Amino acid sequence: DLQMTQSPSSLSASVGDRVTVTCRASQGISNSLAWYQQKPGRSPNLLIYAASTLQSGVPSRFSGSGSGTDFTLTITSLQPEDVATYYCQKYNGAPTFGPGTKVEIK
Amino acid sequence: QVQLVQSGAEVKNPGASVRVSCKASGYTFTDYYFHWVRQAPGQGLEWMAWMNPANGVTDYAQKFRGRVAMTRDTSINTAYMELSGLRSDDTAVYYCARDGNRPTPPFDLWGQGTLVTVSS
Numbered sequence: 001d002l003q004m005t006q007s008p009s010s011l012s013a014s015v016g017d018r019v020t021v022t023c024r025a026s027q028g029i030s031n032s033l034a035w036y037q038q039k040p041g042r043s044p045n046l047l048i049y050a051a052s053t054l055q056s057g058v059p060s061r062f063s064g065s066g067s068g069t070d071f072t073l074t075i076t077s078l079q080p081e082d083v084a085t086y087y088c089q090k091y092n093g094a095p096t097f098g099p100g101t102k103v104e105i106k
Numbered sequence: 107q108v109q110l111v112q113s114g115a116e117v118k119n120p121g122a123s124v125r126v127s128c129k130a131s132g133y134t135f136t137d138y139y140f141h142w143v144r145q146a147p148g149q150g151l152e153w154m155a156w157m158n159p160a161n162g163v164t165d166y167a168q169k170f171r172g173r174v175a176m177t178r179d180t181s182i183n184t185a186y187m188e189l190s191g192l193r194s195d196d197t198a199v200y201y202c203a204r205d206g207n208r209p210t211p212p213f214d215l216w217g218q219g220t221l222v223t224v225s226s
Contacts, residue, residue, distance in 0.1 A: 043216040091212040097151040
């Protein structure tokens, strides 16, 4: 079965910092990769799909890259409202989520 | 307003069944697929099931086959997920989410979540 991994599992950064989260698929998934943001007590929210396409309404400080097995979510300037857990997801076929990365403010 | 509204929290005994509903509004119900995803307390997201509401075709994660069933009522734009043989580790928030044909975005709309607590 395909597995999705993420690193780090958590991070703490200062407001304005550049933050990078990595996601790896155990086998190639082309660009069928999405990123979700989940704030405490809330439903997940789609940020990016097709590895690098920004969902409508999502701030441009979020970006995604990668293809095949290795993917990256970048927040170019971390804001207080970005405190959340971020999940990657392979979405074609049987969807599979990564374990999540918790982002906090230092 | 485009939204998915789920039914309220449930408390069930071990061995019982639970049915959670997801009512769609603001778009054509049969134009998008439905998924169910759950999240145990303090844990990550786990995909459970998929349905095409246009024809009722379903697919279930291997882990849940035999215990989960998705149905829909197109007359009231509502999808349902029923989970049987409940155990304590089924305690979780259950989410519905819609999904479209590619290249439309996946999982672009989520319900508010339904907490199912399994306890004796």
